[in-house]
Amino acid sequence: MSMFCFQCQETAGNAGCKVKGVCGKTDVVANLQDLLIFVTKGIAVVADKARGQGIALDNKTGQFMTTAIFTTITNANFDEAAIIARIRQALKVRDALKAGICPSCGCDSSSAPECVTWSADTDDKIRMKAAYVGVLTTENEDIRSLRELIMYGVKGLSAYAEHAWQLGYEDPAIYDHIVTALSKTTQDLPVDELVGLTLKTGEYVVKTLALLDKANTTTYGKPEITKVNLGVRKNPGILISGHDLRDMEDLLEQTRGTGVDVYTHSEMLPANYYPKFKKYDNLAGNYGSSWWHQNQDFESFNGPVLMTTNCIIPVKGSYLNRLFTTGAAGYPGAKHIGERPMGGRKDFSEIIKLAKTCPAPKEIETGTLVGGFAHDQVLALADKVVAAVKSGAIKRFVVMAGCDGRMKDRQYFTDVANALPKDTIILTAGCAKYRYNKLPLGDIGGIPRVLDAGQCNDSYSLAVIALKLKEVFGLDDINKLPISYDIAWYEQKAVAVLLALLYLGVKNIRLGPTLPAFLSPNVAKVLVEKFNIKPTATAAADVSAIMAGV
Ligand code: SF4
Ligand code: SF4
Numbered sequence: 001m002s003m004f005c006f007q008c009q010e011t012a013g014n015a016g017c018k019v020k021g022v023c024g025k026t027d028v029v030a031n032l033q034d035l036l037i038f039v040t041k042g043i044a045v046v047a048d049k050a051r052g053q054g055i056a057l058d059n060k061t062g063q064f065m066t067t068a069i070f071t072t073i074t075n076a077n078f079d080e081a082a083i084i085a086r087i088r089q090a091l092k093v094r095d096a097l098k099a100g101i102c103p104s105c106g107c108d109s110s111s112a113p114e115c116v117t118w119s120a121d122t123d124d125k126i127r128m129k130a131a132y133v134g135v136l137t138t139e140n141e142d143i144r145s146l147r148e149l150i151m152y153g154v155k156g157l158s159a160y161a162e163h164a165w166q167l168g169y170e171d172p173a174i175y176d177h178i179v180t181a182l183s184k185t186t187q188d189l190p191v192d193e194l195v196g197l198t199l200k201t202g203e204y205v206v207k208t209l210a211l212l213d214k215a216n217t218t219t220y221g222k223p224e225i226t227k228v229n230l231g232v233r234k235n236p237g238i239l240i241s242g243h244d245l246r247d248m249e250d251l252l253e254q255t256r257g258t259g260v261d262v263y264t265h266s267e268m269l270p271a272n273y274y275p276k277f278k279k280y281d282n283l284a285g286n287y288g289s290s291w292w293h294q295n296q297d298f299e300s301f302n303g304p305v306l307m308t309t310n311c312i313i314p315v316k317g318s319y320l321n322r323l324f325t326t327g328a329a330g331y332p333g334a335k336h337i338g339e340r341p342m343g344g345r346k347d348f349s350e351i352i353k354l355a356k357t358c359p360a361p362k363e364i365e366t367g368t369l370v371g372g373f374a375h376d377q378v379l380a381l382a383d384k385v386v387a388a389v390k391s392g393a394i395k396r397f398v399v400m401a402g403c404d405g406r407m408k409d410r411q412y413f414t415d416v417a418n419a420l421p422k423d424t425i426i427l428t429a430g431c432a433k434y435r436y437n438k439l440p441l442g443d444i445g446g447i448p449r450v451l452d453a454g455q456c457n458d459s460y461s462l463a464v465i466a467l468k469l470k471e472v473f474g475l476d477d478i479n480k481l482p483i484s485y486d487i488a489w490y491e492q493k494a495v496a497v498l499l500a501l502l503y504l505g506v507k508n509i510r511l512g513p514t515l516p517a518f519l520s521p522n523v524a525k526v527l528v529e530k531f532n533i534k535p536t537a538t539a540a541a542d543v544s545a546i547m548a549g550v
Pocket of ligand 1: 005006007009010011012017020022024025074075
């Protein structure tokens, strides 16, 4: 075994990647990511001690932690050099914090955790250490399971917090929770306390999703119901993927009037729903499908591709020279666009210059997709929706949010969408939608049967809608609503969203296509007993159970 990683749904044998990641991550990159988490935990432990001495965490450190953690999310960064650079920065951040606190705190004592004391001054020493700090260093499988459940929730939360601060929205309490969660995972805590910390993390995911929702809607307007073009124009284009709306803004601004069109891919599709982006006439629509179709979509696109976040798949040589990364994303051989200067914009001129030399995208489909059903739009239709529920025209809502992925078993989600009776509405967010958003599922009295709220973080919208419906129907429990949850997960943002739903009291969630490998049998049992989480079964069995409210 030269690595160990079990953080995503596609982990080898639903047990763990041990030699190379199914995602394409090498053992070296996997280990370096473990070391980046290790030193970031060191920052957290020192920041926790500083807090005890009345020294509050500054936002700059909070920002650094979110970006460092985000770098380790599945499919975000495959670049050894970039991760080593981040580890070196993390050591500096940790040591600067140490220098600012009272030496009597014991940070350098032999009893301090190694993540606080370990250091290295060469890349070789960093690489050597990386193989010895992974998740298997926690021997007890239940403690390991809970520590990683918390860590993966924090990974998702960090990604969302990073998007929010890029737009100027921060909440020090969120950074404080990251410090608390990470430092506690270095301590010998009993199972009960770790279960409590897991739910606490869900609470902070809700706060972070709300903050990001505020950041996005205040900056770019409230998403509107929008028909998104799927065809292509004759101009050369740039394809932008990932989740970072600030990058989207910078790119649209810099391409305006240049004769270069901008198309969204995968999780960037919902950018088309925002009023501020709709004003750019060079925003041409969406191209292609979910993240794992990149090879075919990027090849036929012909022009440059900008990955603003995860999810990147191993890159084919045929388009590597057209692939650019930015932010927490990275791929060896792809040009990385650096940070935006204070108060300025990222410099995308090289991408635009390249686009002008490329042929226009090849058309792979035509037509439109309808989306933009975030909470404000759906709540504006609340009277219509409530009337349809009361009249029996809508029997049930099925939340099918989350991620798409390569596994054949994910056909299940298409089959469920097809098999659900015509008086049901699917509420979706995240790239899971690509399994059914192009099916002719029709509408109920003008309300489309698939309501897309947006990116995975817009699962927050689905929770707001559920809470509002609970109020309108005068119910005392969110679980009494005619809503079922059939969630597709893949990476750690989906873990964060799951913890948010649990914190909000949602029970009876179906989770697929497999339960997380990082849940030990005992931890899985706790989740089943407390929340009645269940694995997806067959589409036919699950649709019958969903319609029976089970
Ligand atoms: S992220 Fe997933 S596929 Fe990649 S190494 Fe980890 S478990 Fe394996
Ligand atoms: S929903 Fe998850 S899998 Fe899909 S693009 Fe977003 S982060 Fe990746």
